[in-house]
Amino acid sequence: MNTVQQADDPRAGRPAVREQSMDSTDQNLAQAPTKRTRAEEDSNQNDPAISVENVHKSFGSQKVLNGVSLAVKRGETLAVLGRSGTGKSVLLRIIIGLEKPDSGAVRINGQDITGLVLDQLGEIRMKMGFLFQHAALYDSLTVEENVAFPLQHHKREMSKSEQDDRINALLAEVGMENARGKMPSDISGGMQKRVGLARALALEPAILLLDEPTAGLDPISSSEIDDLVLKLQKEHQMASIVVTHDLHSAKTIADRLALLDKGNVVIEGSFEELQKSDNEFVKEFLKHS
Amino acid sequence: MIEREFSAVAGTGSPQPGKDVARDSSARNSGADVSPSAVAGAISKFFEWFGDLGIFFWQVLRAAVTPPFEFRELIRQLDEVGSKSFPLVALAGAATGVVLSLEARYSLTRFGAKSLLPAAIVFSVIHETGPIITGLVVSGRVGAGIGAELASMKVTEQIDAVEASAVNPYKLLAAPRILACILMLPLLTLAGDACGLLMGWIAQALVEPLSLHQFLNAGFKGADFNDFLPPTFKTCFFGLIIGLVACFQGMRTKGGAAGVGRAATSSVVLSSLLVILADVVLVKLILIFFP
Numbered sequence: 001m002n003t004v005q006q007a008d009d010p011r012a013g014r015p016a017v018r019e020q021s022m023d024s025t026d027q028n029l030a031q032a033p034t035k036r037t038r039a040e041e042d043s044n045q046n047d048p049a050i051s052v053e054n055v056h057k058s059f060g061s062q063k064v065l066n067g068v069s070l071a072v073k074r075g076e077t078l079a080v081l082g083r084s085g086t087g088k089s090v091l092l093r094i095i096i097g098l099e100k101p102d103s104g105a106v107r108i109n110g111q112d113i114t115g116l117v118l119d120q121l122g123e124i125r126m127k128m129g130f131l132f133q134h135a136a137l138y139d140s141l142t143v144e145e146n147v148a149f150p151l152q153h154h155k156r157e158m159s160k161s162e163q164d165d166r167i168n169a170l171l172a173e174v175g176m177e178n179a180r181g182k183m184p185s186d187i188s189g190g191m192q193k194r195v196g197l198a199r200a201l202a203l204e205p206a207i208l209l210l211d212e213p214t215a216g217l218d219p220i221s222s223s224e225i226d227d228l229v230l231k232l233q234k235e236h237q238m239a240s241i242v243v244t245h246d247l248h249s250a251k252t253i254a255d256r257l258a259l260l261d262k263g264n265v266v267i268e269g270s271f272e273e274l275q276k277s278d279n280e281f282v283k284e285f286l287k288h289s
Numbered sequence: 290m291i292e293r294e295f296s297a298v299a300g301t302g303s304p305q306p307g308k309d310v311a312r313d314s315s316a317r318n319s320g321a322d323v324s325p326s327a328v329a330g331a332i333s334k335f336f337e338w339f340g341d342l343g344i345f346f347w348q349v350l351r352a353a354v355t356p357p358f359e360f361r362e363l364i365r366q367l368d369e370v371g372s373k374s375f376p377l378v379a380l381a382g383a384a385t386g387v388v389l390s391l392e393a394r395y396s397l398t399r400f401g402a403k404s405l406l407p408a409a410i411v412f413s414v415i416h417e418t419g420p421i422i423t424g425l426v427v428s429g430r431v432g433a434g435i436g437a438e439l440a441s442m443k444v445t446e447q448i449d450a451v452e453a454s455a456v457n458p459y460k461l462l463a464a465p466r467i468l469a470c471i472l473m474l475p476l477l478t479l480a481g482d483a484c485g486l487l488m489g490w491i492a493q494a495l496v497e498p499l500s501l502h503q504f505l506n507a508g509f510k511g512a513d514f515n516d517f518l519p520p521t522f523k524t525c526f527f528g529l530i531i532g533l534v535a536c537f538q539g540m541r542t543k544g545g546a547a548g549v550g551r552a553a554t555s556s557v558v559l560s561s562l563l564v565i566l567a568d569v570v571l572v573k574l575i576l577i578f579f580p
Contacts, residue, residue, distance in 0.1 A: 098449050118348075118457055119355075125455035132453075135448035150454045153461075158359070199454070 047110030049239030055104035066263030079254035129200030190221035353459035366469035382481030386489035411508030424527035436556025439539025467532030474528035
């Protein structure tokens with residue numbers, strides 16, 4: 001049940017996508033500041049892009065994650081589902097290092113990030129894009145400045161015109177090229193998420209983390225966001241984790257689904273495998289979704 | 290991550306109803322409003338707060354001295370702290386100058402020392418009233434602004450977004466604000482001093498004709514740089530306190546709009562209080578090292 005089943009993959013072309021993704025990871029490794037041995041590089045290629053191992057997290061007396069383990073390969077998309085308050089968003093925040101687990105390990109391309117300090121985490125985070133649940137756009141900056149933010153801080157070698165071209169391309173990719181000069185407060189929730197997605201993609205990340213990308217949106221906007229995520233994943237071949245309540249959205253954009261309950265992964269597999277499950281919670285969840 | 294690095298931040302955790310009940314019950318039993326355990330808890334929180342502030346300061350310091358430097362943000366903050374505080378500081382300085390002139394004239398006339406009025410005004414303004422009034426005015430305006438802005442960014446996950454974009458929030462958000470406060474306080478103090486002296490002279494000249502030249506000559510007679518530089522530069526410490534406390538309170542906020550309000554209020558209250566306490570220590574040090 002826990003293994004990835006290519007035969008059930010609803011989307012064509014996935015294996016090819018994964019191959020390309022490994023190439024891009026090679027490039028990332030080649031650009032890494034520290035020299036790695038050939039053996040280490042081979043080992044890193046075989047590691048999952050994201051690996052969560054027996055992670056526990058509590059806030060005071062409230063246990064949120066209770067030994068969660070997950071792995072996502074390069075070019076693969078995992079949807080994490082579950083009821084509100086089951087720790088889905090906390091899990092994403094732990095993966096990007098915004099929260100520290102009480103115990104367990106989080107490995108990004110084989111490197112355990114749980115003990116890293118802020119500057120070391122920064123190097124890892126440059127390979128990751130994060131879409132926040134409420135987009136978290138900088139409200140004093142325009143749409144264009146929001147997307148430019150990562151470029152201005154990490155691509156200082158880019159000329160102004162190169163940055164402009166990149167911003168134009170990113171905004172066009174998410175269909176927001178006409179909102180460049182608008183403030184976040186002047187655009188809708190769906191548009192904010194699009195801009196947040198463009199910002200998350202600015203540094204061409206190898207890993208994309210999406211926290212409820214369709215929450216609070218109408219069905220048409222949700223569908224547009226799903227299509228956009230699917231298109232971007234196809235084009236950029238990223239390893240992705242999508243946290244969502246929306247089973248339809250999860251089915252559309254994910255290769256595998258993981259269902260969380262009471263801080264544990266109840267089931268992990270394709271949508272068909274979830275449907276075949278005898279687990280009462282899984283049946284109940286699917287029935288009400 | 291930010292929360293984690295000053296993890297034991299006092300008062301930021303979720304309320305613990307059990308503890309509250311225990312505390313209430315204990316207070317009832319002892320017949321006193323404050324139980325020993327509550328006092329111990331408050332003292333512990335007080336020291337935790339200072340410990341966390343120290344850790345925060347270390348993080349900011351480390352971020353501030355490692356490249357790349359955020360010059361553009363620093364310039365924006367210099368404008369925000371400096372030029373936008375100028376009118377308020379100038380007004381406060383001017384009002385202080387007038388009040389000093391009126392009060393000192395009355396007192397000195399009673400003791401037959403009216404000729405010392407310009408010196409009394411000059412020394413009062415440059416030694417103490419100028420720096421402390423500037424510190425308190427900036428603490429109110431800038432402390433509240435920084436506290437509320439960063440708290441608002443915190444509760445809307447914008448600081449997390451900065452961090453998720455692999456940008457160090459201590460470097461981008463805290464360091465330029467604190468540095469701007471440190472650099473701008475002495476300049477604002479000079480402006481406040483100038484307005485105070487000017488209005489002090491005007492207030493005196495309206496009662497008894499006296500040229501500005503005569504006023505300044507009489508006022509600065511016997512004064513040297515030791516009377517002028519240490520009190521002015523002590524405001525760098527005020528700037529450090531204001532910027533540091535406001536950034537700290539803002540970046541550790543929790544609890545939505547109410548949290549933003551609390552952060553703004555506590556930034557002003559704590560930074561004003563610490564500025565006054567620091568002034569006591571600094572005045573003593575100045576008297577020791579610049580007699």
